[in-house]
Amino acid sequence: MEQDTLDRLALDSAFEQARIGLAEGGMPIGAALMNSEGVVLALGRSLVVQQGDPTAHAETVCIRNAGRRHDWASLTLATTLSPCAMCAGASVLLHLRRIVIGENHTFSGREDWLEDAGIEVRVMDDLRCQSMMERFIATRPELWHEHIGSPRGE
Amino acid sequence: MEQDTLDRLALDSAFEQARIGLAEGGMPIGAALMNSEGVVLALGRSLVVQQGDPTAHAETVCIRNAGRRHDWASLTLATTLSPCAMCAGASVLLHLRRIVIGENHTFSGREDWLEDAGIEVRVMDDLRCQSMMERFIATRPELWHEHIGSPRGE
Numbered sequence: 248m249e250q251d252t253l254d255r256l257a258l259d260s261a262f263e264q265a266r267i268g269l270a271e272g273g274m275p276i277g278a279a280l281m282n283s284e285g286v287v288l289a290l291g292r293s294l295v296v297q298q299g300d301p302t303a304h305a306e307t308v309c310i311r312n313a314g315r316r317h318d319w320a321s322l323t324l325a326t327t328l329s330p331c332a333m334c335a336g337a338s339v340l341l342h343l344r345r346i347v348i349g350e351n352h353t354f355s356g357r358e359d360w361l362e363d364a365g366i367e368v369r370v371m372d373d374l375r376c377q378s379m380m381e382r383f384i385a386t387r388p389e390l391w392h393e394h395i396g397s398p399r400g401e
Numbered sequence: 402m403e404q405d406t407l408d409r410l411a412l413d414s415a416f417e418q419a420r421i422g423l424a425e426g427g428m429p430i431g432a433a434l435m436n437s438e439g440v441v442l443a444l445g446r447s448l449v450v451q452q453g454d455p456t457a458h459a460e461t462v463c464i465r466n467a468g469r470r471h472d473w474a475s476l477t478l479a480t481t482l483s484p485c486a487m488c489a490g491a492s493v494l495l496h497l498r499r500i501v502i503g504e505n506h507t508f509s510g511r512e513d514w515l516e517d518a519g520i521e522v523r524v525m526d527d528l529r530c531q532s533m534m535e536r537f538i539a540t541r542p543e544l545w546h547e548h549i550g551s552p553r554g555e
Contacts, residue, residue, distance in 0.1 A: 295469065299468050299469055300465050300468075300469075301464060301465065301467070301468065301469050301470070301495070302456070302461050302464050302465045302491060303465075307456050307461075307487075310455060310456050311454050311455065311456045311457075313455070314453050314454075314455065315449065315453055315454075315455050315547065316455070317547070319550070331490075331494050332490040332491070332493040332494040332514075332518075333461075333487060333490040333491035333493075333494045334490070335490055336485070336486040336487040336488070336489055336490020336491065336493075336511070336514075337456060337486070337487035337490065339486040339487075339490075340485050340486040340487045340549075340550040341455070341550045342550055357490070360486075360490070360514070364486075393469065393471070395494075396473070396494040396495050396496055
């Protein structure tokens, strides 16, 4: 399959994770890790609310679920939302090859850190991801600001 | 108590975590989070080996153990070793106030990201931390390179 098709499949997997997280009462952000053949190796969704863990962002949970491995530099991480400083930092640490981002309109993460580290960044401008985040931010602004590290009330 | 005394106490707590981790067969890296009064709020040690979790670095585990909170911007994170891209990224995300680093000779992390974000960085040049890491790197080089995200064999 073409890279574009594989990217869209991985993003679909990430989006499904986001939907599951929303249904659990959590933040609707999901991630999927795939190899160059398109095999999905791990999934993750934000578990900050569900587990009371401030580090349990979707991408970090996805990397956690992938376990200890030596092939990071060949892998693509798909995420519904532009990755925050921690998740971008984890991607830089592990030298991931590519990051596929659903959308970066509701939140613009540290794509600059990814690009500086030579990681290929592809933004899909996916309207499903964007509208799901917009609805969530409008209905749960406190949770959202906590998630992105904004001090209370900002 | 003076800040210097509090910093040294927090680093001692972090060092004790590193010792516990080494005794468990893990990487000897520890962290402690304290408030401005010197109260230790959370501890963490590298659990990468113990839990098979590539994101379980000491500082990230320590932040995880601190739970969801709104006072990150007033807190100091003490760590035995200069923080990697993921742990520095988590600190930037949460707008931590200060990072106290045991040593940065065996590994130089992303202190530049911390400083760019306005986080105060204090390096203690602690010889206990340094000699513990040096011994570990000499005896378990593969584990060490995995921890810092170096591709196998580099």
